[in-house]
Amino acid sequence: MTPARGAADPSPLARKRARKRPGPDWLRAYERMLKIRLFEDRVNDLYQRGRMPGLAHLSSGEEAVAVGVCLGLRDDDYITSTHRGHGHCLAKGAAVDRMFAELLGKAAGYCGGKGGSMHIADQERGNLGANAIVGGSMGIATGAALSSKQRGTDQVAVCFFGDGALGQGLLYEVMNMAALWRLPVLYVCENNLYGEYTPGTETIAGEALARPRAFGIPAAEVDGQDVRAVHAATGEAIDRARAGGGPSFLWCNTYRYSGHHVGDVDRAYYRERDEERLWREERDPLALARAWLIGDGLTTPATLDQVHAAVTVEVDAGVAFALEADYPDPSKVDADVYA
Amino acid sequence: MAVEMKRRLLTTSKAVAEGIAQEMERDPAVFVMGEDVGVYGGIFGATEGLLARFGPERIMDTPISETGFIGAATGAALSGMRPIAELMFIDFFGVCMDQIYNHMAKIHYESGGNVRVPVVITTAIGGGYSDGAQHSQTLYGTFAHLPGLKIVVPSTPYDAKGLMIAAIRDDNPVLYMFHKGVMGLGWMTPNPRATGEVPEEPYTVPIGKADIKRPGRDLTVVTVSLMVHRALDAAEELAAEGIEAEVLDLRSIVPLDREAIVESVRRTRRLLVVDEDYRSFGMTGEVITSVVEGAFDYLDAPPARLALPDVPIPYARPLEQYVLPSRERIVAAARDLVAGR
Numbered sequence: 001m002t003p004a005r006g007a008a009d010p011s012p013l014a015r016k017r018a019r020k021r022p023g024p025d026w027l028r029a030y031e032r033m034l035k036i037r038l039f040e041d042r043v044n045d046l047y048q049r050g051r052m053p054g055l056a057h058l059s060s061g062e063e064a065v066a067v068g069v070c071l072g073l074r075d076d077d078y079i080t081s082t083h084r085g086h087g088h089c090l091a092k093g094a095a096v097d098r099m100f101a102e103l104l105g106k107a108a109g110y111c112g113g114k115g116g117s118m119h120i121a122d123q124e125r126g127n128l129g130a131n132a133i134v135g136g137s138m139g140i141a142t143g144a145a146l147s148s149k150q151r152g153t154d155q156v157a158v159c160f161f162g163d164g165a166l167g168q169g170l171l172y173e174v175m176n177m178a179a180l181w182r183l184p185v186l187y188v189c190e191n192n193l194y195g196e197y198t199p200g201t202e203t204i205a206g207e208a209l210a211r212p213r214a215f216g217i218p219a220a221e222v223d224g225q226d227v228r229a230v231h232a233a234t235g236e237a238i239d240r241a242r243a244g245g246g247p248s249f250l251w252c253n254t255y256r257y258s259g260h261h262v263g264d265v266d267r268a269y270y271r272e273r274d275e276e277r278l279w280r281e282e283r284d285p286l287a288l289a290r291a292w293l294i295g296d297g298l299t300t301p302a303t304l305d306q307v308h309a310a311v312t313v314e315v316d317a318g319v320a321f322a323l324e325a326d327y328p329d330p331s332k333v334d335a336d337v338y339a
Numbered sequence: 340m341a342v343e344m345k346r347r348l349l350t351t352s353k354a355v356a357e358g359i360a361q362e363m364e365r366d367p368a369v370f371v372m373g374e375d376v377g378v379y380g381g382i383f384g385a386t387e388g389l390l391a392r393f394g395p396e397r398i399m400d401t402p403i404s405e406t407g408f409i410g411a412a413t414g415a416a417l418s419g420m421r422p423i424a425e426l427m428f429i430d431f432f433g434v435c436m437d438q439i440y441n442h443m444a445k446i447h448y449e450s451g452g453n454v455r456v457p458v459v460i461t462t463a464i465g466g467g468y469s470d471g472a473q474h475s476q477t478l479y480g481t482f483a484h485l486p487g488l489k490i491v492v493p494s495t496p497y498d499a500k501g502l503m504i505a506a507i508r509d510d511n512p513v514l515y516m517f518h519k520g521v522m523g524l525g526w527m528t529p530n531p532r533a534t535g536e537v538p539e540e541p542y543t544v545p546i547g548k549a550d551i552k553r554p555g556r557d558l559t560v561v562t563v564s565l566m567v568h569r570a571l572d573a574a575e576e577l578a579a580e581g582i583e584a585e586v587l588d589l590r591s592i593v594p595l596d597r598e599a600i601v602e603s604v605r606r607t608r609r610l611l612v613v614d615e616d617y618r619s620f621g622m623t624g625e626v627i628t629s630v631v632e633g634a635f636d637y638l639d640a641p642p643a644r645l646a647l648p649d650v651p652i653p654y655a656r657p658l659e660q661y662v663l664p665s666r667e668r669i670v671a672a673a674r675d676l677v678a679g680r
Contacts, residue, residue, distance in 0.1 A: 078418060112451030121450040128417045129450060133441050139410010140442065146411055147418040150370065150396065157414070170438075173407030180402070336452040337486050339510035 024071050027299055029227050030289050031307050032070075033063035036087040037286060038315045039096060040258075043086065043103060043117075047262040051323065052103055056117040059087035061257035064285035065190050066091035068230025069158055069250075072238050078126045078144040078157040080137035083118045084190075084256070085130030088160050093125045096314055100322035107328040108321070114328070114336065126155075134195075135161055135168030138187070142174040145185035145247075156184040156241040164195025166204055166211070175247065179215040184241035186234065187212065187249045190224065192256040197270045212249035224252030225285045228292075255279040349537040350523025352384030354496035355461075358503030359386065359423060361541045363393055366421060369507055372399040372408050373425030373461075381425060383463045383522050405435035409460065413443045413512075416458045421507060426462040429516060430473045432481075443512045444487030458513070459506045464492075465518040465565055465615055467663055468527060472651040475659075477564070477614075480621030482514055483592045489513045489546055490592040494521055494567035496535040498590055501544030509546060518565040518615075532568040547594035551603070555585035557677055558609035561600055561626050563589045566613045566664055573669035582677050584611075592622060600626055601633035609676050610642040613664050618646035643676050645669060 040060040046052035059066065066087035070079065073092070081088040089099060094110065102109025103117050110120045121129035128144060131137040141159030148155040165171060166189070178185050195203055212219040218240070222233045230252060237248035257280060259267050267276075293299045349357065363369045370393075371386055377400040380387030390398040401408040405426060412424040426432065432439065443456055466475030479490055489511050493499040499517065506513040523533035552567055553574050560570045567588045574584040587603050589596060604610045610630050612623040623644035630642055645664040653659050674680075 078414075080414075110451070111449060111453060114451045115449040119449040121446070121453045123417075123450075123453050128414065129446060129454065131442070133437060136410075136437065136442060139407055139438055140414035140417065142407070143411030143414020143416070143422075144418040145414075147415040147420045150415070151368075151419060155418075157418075170406045170410060173402070173404035174411065176402055177404065177407055177411065336448045336450075338489070339447055339452070339455045339457075 024231060026293060027303070027307070029067050029071050029231070030286070030293060030304070031311060032067045032091055033227065033286055033289065034308060034311050035096065035315065036063045036066065036090050038311055039086060039090060039099070042100070042315055042319050044258070044262050046104070046319070053105055054116055055261040055263050056086070056103060057084040057261045058258040059084050059256070061279060061285070062190055062192060062224065062254045063087055064227040064230055064289070065188065065224045065252045065254050066160070068227040069188055069234045071227070071231050072234040073126070073156070073158065075125055077155050078128055078141065079160065080128050080141040080144070080157070081130035081160050082137070082162060083130070083132045083134070084162065085118065085120065085160070089120045089122060089127055089130065092122065092127045094120065094122050094127065096318035097321040100318045101325050104322045104325070105327065106322055106325035108325040112328055112332070135165035135170050137161070138165070138168070138170045138174045142178050142183060142185050145178065145183035146181065148184055149181070154184070154242040156186060156238055158186045158188055160188050160190065162195065163189060163191040163193070163200045163204065163208070165189070166208060167195070172211070175212055175215045175217055178247040179217050182244060182246035185247045186237045186241060187247065189249070189251050190254055191251055192254050194256065194260070194271065196260045197264070199270070209249070209251055217247050217249050219249035219251065221251045221253065224254030225283045225288060227285060227289055255283065346536050347539060348534050349496050350534050351493070351496045351499045351517065352387065352522040352524060354500040354537045355385045355503050355517060356387050356389060357537070358500040358541075359507070360389055360392060362504055362507040363389070363397060365541070368419060368421045369423065370397040370399065370420060371423045371425065372401050372412065374401055374403055374427050376400060376425050382427060383517065383519055384524060385425065385461055385517065405431055406438050409435045410438040410442065412458045413438065413446070413456055416456045417446070417454050421457045423459045423461060423507065426460055428474050429462045429464045429478045430476050432478065439488070440485050444485055447511070448487060455510045456512050457510045459515050460512070461515045461517065463519050464516045465520055466652050466659060467520055469654055469656055469659060471654045475652040477516070477518070477616045479516055479592045480616045483622065483625070487512065488593060490516065491546055491590065492516045492518070492563045492592055493590060494552075494564050494588050495532070496523070496537045498544050498550070500537055501542050502546065502590065504541055505543040505546050508543065513546070516564070520565040521568065530568060532571065544590065547591045547596055549596035549599035550588045550590055551585060552588045553584070553586040555583035556607060557583045558611055558673055559585045559587055559600075559603040559607045560611045560613055560669065560673070561587045561589065562613040563592065563622070564615065566615050569664060569666050570613055570669055572666040573673065576666065576670050577673055582673060584673055595625065595629070597629040597633065600629050604630050604634045605637045608637055608639040610638070611669070611672055611676055612642065612644040613669055614644065614646040615664060616647060617649050618644070619649050621646065640676055640679055643672055645672055
């Protein structure tokens with residue numbers, strides 16, 4: 001399987017709308033993507049050193065999708081995330097230190113140590129929660145969009161899920177309802193080519209984009225390694241949603257650098273090393289962004305090095321904070337079962 | 340001068356609908372979604388008349404997509420609304436249990452209290468009218484086993500309205516289970532106990548508080564929902580024989596009012612649990628355990644129970660009537676208990 005290339009350019013409408021909006025802070029987008037990459041590197045490191053319980057699912061390689069989408073959102077817009085959700089949480093503005101603390105099961109974590117890697121919710125930034133059931137948050141995101149409509153706000157909801165979730169019936173129930181009720185929801189499918197350990201070619205019949213289109217939902221295919229392309233396509237969908245135009249569907253071609261989870265190290269039986277190498281060397285979202293940021297004169301190598309240094313300091317501090325933080329007291333185990 | 344108060348009588352279904360309507364008037368965040376809740380008014384009348392008052396934006400007919408709209412109810416609740424989602428029959432839980440249990444019931448805990456999920460799931464329970472194995476169950480034991488949900492099971496019009504208002508105002512997911520036989524519907528077997536006095540103004544009945552529906556000294560009958568009616572019928576018959584049965588209506592399964600159960604059994608010294616749910620691993624076992632833990636030394640006889648045998652609910656009338664607890668069977672069990680048989 002080779003990387004998907006040449007995804008469609010943003011449509012004329014998206015380009016026109018994008019011109020009207022103030023341009024995004026691309027350096028900040030780069031910083032967010034880098035933060036996700038370094039965060040995930042440290043998660044893997046903590047796991048390998050036996051400092052982190054559980055089996056986290058890393059999103060390295062998929063940074064441009066999370067950041068490109070969230071770049072177009074406001075703080076009060078909603079997202080729901082997945083088992084592979086660290087990138088979405090960070091892209092929506094979660095703090096590195098409380099994220100690490102949650103992953104280590106510490107009281108200072110986003111969920112007081114009760115949720116862990118797959119359940120980080122950050123209500124203040126509209127993150128309604130990552131979710132460990134494949135496709136499980138599709139109803140929640142759709143309901144948040146329903147809520148926006150009922151409350152008369154122009155908030156939108158973004159539902160992240162992977163290509164593996166196309167096998168879940170819930171998607172077709174909620175796309176039907178979202179189209180019927182013209183809900184401001186954006187379904188973002190991160191097509192990283194594998195559902196756990198099985199390639200999508202073995203699990204997805206027909207044309208994936210024909211599925212949302214069958215419900216009358218506009219659907220676009222995007223190069224998920226290009227943060228600009230993701231941002232442009234998102235902007236078009238978000239504009240439509242805020243204007244009452246209903247749901248959209250984005251199919252983002254991307255790649256999962258790591259295994260299904262941190263323990264999935266020997267992967268040769270289901271995908272080839274050459275494939276992984278190709279994506280890392282030729283389609284890396286950070287390297288691509290770095291190239292055009294410098295090439296277009298938007299920044300300098302020295303500035304990007306400064307960004308790298310600053311993010312490294314932030315991530316290191318976050319790890320140190322989490323390692324030193326206290327575990328929750330067992331006396332709190334039955335708190336929060338009920339509000 | 341004595342003023343004769345005019346008693347206002349309502350069926351349970353009208354009491355439920357009135358409770359919902361009053362909360363919808365008070366709080367714009369409350370809305371209803373479900374299959375046939377609009378023009379039809381809910382197939383057991385729980386939302387009758389609401390569409391005309393509140394319109395289709397707040398009384399939403401949904402596709403037959405329980406997973407989808409119950410998931411959406413969770414999302415709407417997380418973002419500022421207070422949805423009431425009707426699961427037409429509790430038996431349909433199988434298609435949407437992931438959304439109820441893995442999401443709605445757990446998110447508050449998983450988030451360390453970050454998020455709240457004020458949803459009411461209304462659902463019809465119970466058999467007795469030959470609707471077969473997929474439309475006749477009660478299943479509250481199945482849900483009560485899972486932490487994170489509250490479960491209310493009213494038996495009277497008064498409790499139904501008060502518990503509905505309490506459920507809507509609660510910040511937790513509440514499963515509001517109404518037995519078809521207590522709703523007072525014209526097409527069901529007539530049930531005089533399904534009509535009762537209901538105050539016009541809004542009021543709450545606290546979730547988690549049992550209620551002594553009939554006091555007695557000789558045994559405690561602990562039960563819920565339609566079986567409260569059966570137990571009251573049985574208690575009248577027993578009284579004629581000199582046996583005074585106390586009928587304790589749990590009203591809520593979660594939280595379970597263990598104190599009220601224990602307090603009653605300490606007085607009467609005998610316990611009979613009557614349940615329309617399956618016998619094993621269910622409400623009867625939990626109530627008896629509470630009494631063994633809290634009133635063991637007070638018992639004059641081993642606790643007894645009547646429940647559905649562990650079989651799917653059969654269709655044929657003689658078979659269904661054979662498995663359902665009845666007035667006659669409650670009377671016989673109470674006699675045996677008091678006689679020490």
